Amino acid sequence: MSSTAYFFQQFINALSLGSIYALVTIGLAMVFSILRLINFAHGDLMMIGSYAILMLFNAGLPVWTAILAGVAISGITGIIMERLCYRPLRGSAEMNTLLTSFAVVVLLENGAVLFFGPNTQPFGILNFIQPTLAVGSLLISKIDAITVVLTLAILILTALFIKKTTLGISMRAVADDLTASQLVGIPLNRVIVSAFFIGSLFAGLAGLLWSARAGKIFPLMGFIPVVKAFVAAVIGGFGSIPGAVIGGYVLGFAEVFFVALLPPDFQGYRDAFVFVLLIIILLVRPQGILGAKAMERRI
Amino acid sequence: MILQVTDLEVFYGNIQALHGISFNVEEGETVTIIGSNGAGKSTTLLTIAGLLKPGKGEIKYLGTSTKTLPADRIVRRGISLCPEGRRIFSSLTVYENLIMGAVQRRDRKKIRADVKWVLSLFPDLNSRLDQAGGTLSGGQQQMLAIGRSLMSRPKLLILDEPSLGLAPVLVNQIFNVIATLKNDGTTVLLVEQNARRALEIADRGYVIETGRITMEGSSTFLKSNDQVKSAYLGG
Numbered sequence: 149m150s151s152t153a154y155f156f157q158q159f160i161n162a163l164s165l166g167s168i169y170a171l172v173t174i175g176l177a178m179v180f181s182i183l184r185l186i187n188f189a190h191g192d193l194m195m196i197g198s199y200a201i202l203m204l205f206n207a208g209l210p211v212w213t214a215i216l217a218g219v220a221i222s223g224i225t226g227i228i229m230e231r232l233c234y235r236p237l238r239g240s241a242e243m244n245t246l247l248t249s250f251a252v253v254v255l256l257e258n259g260a261v262l263f264f265g266p267n268t269q270p271f272g273i274l275n276f277i278q279p280t281l282a283v284g285s286l287l288i289s290k291i292d293a294i295t296v297v298l299t300l301a302i303l304i305l306t307a308l309f310i311k312k313t314t315l316g317i318s319m320r321a322v323a324d325d326l327t328a329s330q331l332v333g334i335p336l337n338r339v340i341v342s343a344f345f346i347g348s349l350f351a352g353l354a355g356l357l358w359s360a361r362a363g364k365i366f367p368l369m370g371f372i373p374v375v376k377a378f379v380a381a382v383i384g385g386f387g388s389i390p391g392a393v394i395g396g397y398v399l400g401f402a403e404v405f406f407v408a409l410l411p412p413d414f415q416g417y418r419d420a421f422v423f424v425l426l427i428i429i430l431l432v433r434p435q436g437i438l439g440a441k442a443m444e445r446r447i
Numbered sequence: 448m449i450l451q452v453t454d455l456e457v458f459y460g461n462i463q464a465l466h467g468i469s470f471n472v473e474e475g476e477t478v479t480i481i482g483s484n485g486a487g488k489s490t491t492l493l494t495i496a497g498l499l500k501p502g503k504g505e506i507k508y509l510g511t512s513t514k515t516l517p518a519d520r521i522v523r524r525g526i527s528l529c530p531e532g533r534r535i536f537s538s539l540t541v542y543e544n545l546i547m548g549a550v551q552r553r554d555r556k557k558i559r560a561d562v563k564w565v566l567s568l569f570p571d572l573n574s575r576l577d578q579a580g581g582t583l584s585g586g587q588q589q590m591l592a593i594g595r596s597l598m599s600r601p602k603l604l605i606l607d608e609p610s611l612g613l614a615p616v617l618v619n620q621i622f623n624v625i626a627t628l629k630n631d632g633t634t635v636l637l638v639e640q641n642a643r644r645a646l647e648i649a650d651r652g653y654v655i656e657t658g659r660i661t662m663e664g665s666s667t668f669l670k671s672n673d674q675v676k677s678a679y680l681g682g
Contacts, residue, residue, distance in 0.1 A: 314550060321536045321547045328534035331496055333522030333551040333599055 153286055158408040164292035164361070166400025167299035170393045171354035172377040173384070174306065175226075175347025177392035180381070181323035182343050183238075185245045189229060189252035191374025193348045194355030196256070197222030198271065198365045199264055201356055205273045214273070219352035226348025227341055235337075253371075260367035268366040271359040295357045302350070303393060310389060315342055323387065372419070379426045385439020394437055399425075448510075449474045449603055449634050450495070450526075455504035457487075457494050464490045466658040467504065472603065477625075477635040479645040479666070481679055482655035488638045489531055491655070492607050496528040497521040508603070523551045527601035531608045531638075533592040537581025541572055544580050544591055548598025558598070565594040568624050586617035593624065604628065605636045610644065622648060642679035646670045654679070 172194065179187050201218030205211055233252050237245050277294070280287045310316035318339050322329045330336055358373060359365045376399060381387075384395025399422065406414075406421045429436070450472040457465040465487050472478045482488050493499045495506055497518035506514045513521050527548075536544050545565060549558045566573050569590040575583065580591060589609060596604060606625070610618040622644055629635055629648065639645035646652055646666040654662040654675060662675065669675045 314546070317539065317543050317547060318550060320539055321543075324536040324538050325534050327498065328530060328536065329547070330498060330518040331522070331528050331530055331534070332548050332595060333519045333527075334547065335519045336517075 154408075156286055157288065158404055160288050160292050160296070162401040162404035163397070164289070164295040164357075164400075165404055166397035167295050168354045168357050168361075168373070168396075169376055169380045169399050170303065170396030171299055171350045171357075172373055173380040173392035173396045174389055175350050176374070176377050176381050177384075177387055177389050178319065178343040178347045181387035181389070182319060182326075182340055183234070183245070184242050185234060186249065186378065187229075187234075187252075188246075188249045188374055188378075189233075189256060190347065190351055190377065191370030191372075192253060192256040192260075193222045193226055193229075193351035193370070194358060194373055195260060195365070195367065195370040196225050197352030197355035198359040198369070199260065200352075202269065202271060202273065202365065211273055211276070215356060219349055219356065222352025222355065223345050223349040226344040226351070229348075230341060230344040235340075257367050257370070264367060266367060268364045271363055271365045274356075274360040291357070291360050295361075298353075298357075302353075306346075306389070315339065319343060376422060379422055382426060382434075382436055383429055385436030388436070388438045391436055391438035398437075448472070449508065450636070451505075451507040452491070452495070453505040453507070455491065455494060455506065456502045457490050457499055458502045463502075464658055465494070465501075468655070468658070468660055470653050470660060470663070472634060472636055474602075474634055475632055476651065477629045477637060477649045479637045479639060479642075479649035479652040480655055481639060481642040481645055481652060481669075481675075483640075483678075485657075486655045487658040488655055489607055490658075492528055492605055492636075492638060493530075495521075495605065496526065519551065522599050522601075525599075525602035526605065527596040527599045527603070528605040529592050529596035529607060529609065531611065533585075533588045535580040535583075535588050535591050535595065537579065539580055540577050541580055541583070541591055542576040544595050545598050548595035549600075551599060561598055561600065565597055568597075568627065569594055586613050586620070589613060589617070589621060590624075593621070597628075601633070603634045603636065605638075607638045608640060609637070610639065610641050618644065642675070643681075646680075 172190065176187060176190050179185055197218050200221040201214050204214035204217050209217065229252060233248055234245060237248055274291060277290050279290060281290045281293055310319065318329070318334045321334060322336065322339050380395035380399040381392055383398050384391030384393070402425060403418060403422060407418055448471050452471065453469050455465050455468040456463065468491060480488050480491065490499060494501050497513065497516055501514050505512060508524060508526060513524065536547060539547065545562050549561065552558055571587055572590060572594065575587070580588065583591060593606065593609060609621050613621065618641070625635060625637065625648055637645055637649060646669055649666045651665050652663070652669045653660050662669065662672070
């Protein structure tokens with residue numbers, strides 16, 4: 149394979165991985181910008197979505213129906229999570245809600261071990277899609293292509309939603325000033341629930357794409373992506389939604405090209421590389437790429 | 448009576464901020480509450496707006512209690528508080544700030560007309576509709592904050608320190624707008640440290656000290672009262 153073709157394939161691969169990170173990170177960022185809550189249980193929504201899709205598919209639902217229903221289940225789980233775990237703590241210290249999110253992680257992951265068993269299960273429901281797409285002499289993974297196109301469409305819709313709709317503007321207003329947004333009459337619960345719902349839908353979708361990439365699912369599968377999404381959020385500037393997207397793609401590219409460009413011996417250090425990147429960013433530019441204003445605002 | 452507050456007590460944790468405050472506002476009136484820093488003025492207003500919940504007492508708006516309603520429902524009923532320190536949405540544009548003021552309304556056509564109306568009250572904002580609120584000067588931010596409060600078309604407009612930290616020319620401008628609103632029949636509850644200006648524009652006033660109403664009466668009476676003079680009007 150020529151080096152150009154190799155580079156191009158890695159480029160698509162990075163775009164695809166970055167897309168998934170972006171989808172996960174948006175949910176994290178939306179909730180954080182409104183509630184100052186880093187919801188580490190966000191990754192478990194990917195897990196719940198993936199298991200739901202697989203179970204519904206195994207129960208005999210057509211694959212697309214199973215996917216839609218599974219993603220919806222992820223979204224609804226997000227709403228339930230907010231209602232049961234975070235709303236009762238509304239207004240308490242950020243440390244309390246952060247610790248609560250860890251508790252939710254433990255609860256959901258152990259619940260999943262209990263219900264689905266601790267073992268890894270094959271996740272091949274998208275295998276009917278032809279593995280590769282030939283573009284001239286290039287072979288592109290079709291799942292990667294779908295991931296990229298779908299994510300771009302979602303990102304554009306999200307941007308329009310946040311920019312143009314009353315609910316989207318309300319979200320930005322609440323992120324700007326919680327007190328003032330209540331005083332002008334923004335229905336706070338509706339905005340918070342919407343943020344959880346949208347973020348959780350995206351997490352469910354990201355879970356599907358992530359699981360299809362990995363070809364397997366397991367109860368603790370949400371841990372790595374949510375920590376990566378956390379890194380992506382830090383890269384982009386925590387709480388900023390454009391920052392979440394940029395951070396997701398930066399991380400996807402950094403990770404893929406770290407593996408692609410270094411000798412094979414280093415490939416096992418992929419995750420270590422990501423967390424070294426996190427440490428460096430926290431040292432050099434803790435506000436992230438787009439976070440400068442946000443940090444000022446918060447102090 | 449548009450607003451009737453009875454024996455209102457509010458606590459911050461164990462600290463009692465309001466010790467049984469009673470006052471009322473009649474429809475069409477402009478009423479001011481004057482008092483020094485920490486007397487409980489903002490606490491009173493935030494409680495009326497539903498952001499603080501009273502320990503005891505009653506708040507009746509147009510005859511029905513609002514003390515258990517969430518803030519957004521209180522706005523929908525027709526009370527709008529323009530908070531101290533402006534608190535505009537700094538990353539939203541001026542236009543978006545105004546639209547957020549009307550977030551409880553569904554009459555899109557009327558909303559657009561009201562944006563025009565607010566811009567006629569504050570022409571300075573006209574050329575800045577697409578500018579982020581945070582880039583405005585202090586005076587413009589105050590205008591935007593009042594404009595945003597008006598966008599809900601409140602029956603009762605509450606202003607908390609609208610002239611704080613503004614240059615005299617801007618203070619004049621803000622008070623002119625309040626006078627316009629008053630003449631248009633809007634009911635205004637005004638909290639001000641600038642007691643002189645507040646008593647000039649208000650029909651009646653209350654003096655609040657350490658969480659208690661210590662004096663009340665017509666503006667003319669309060670302006671000529673020796674205690675008020677020495678404490679709030681600079682002798």
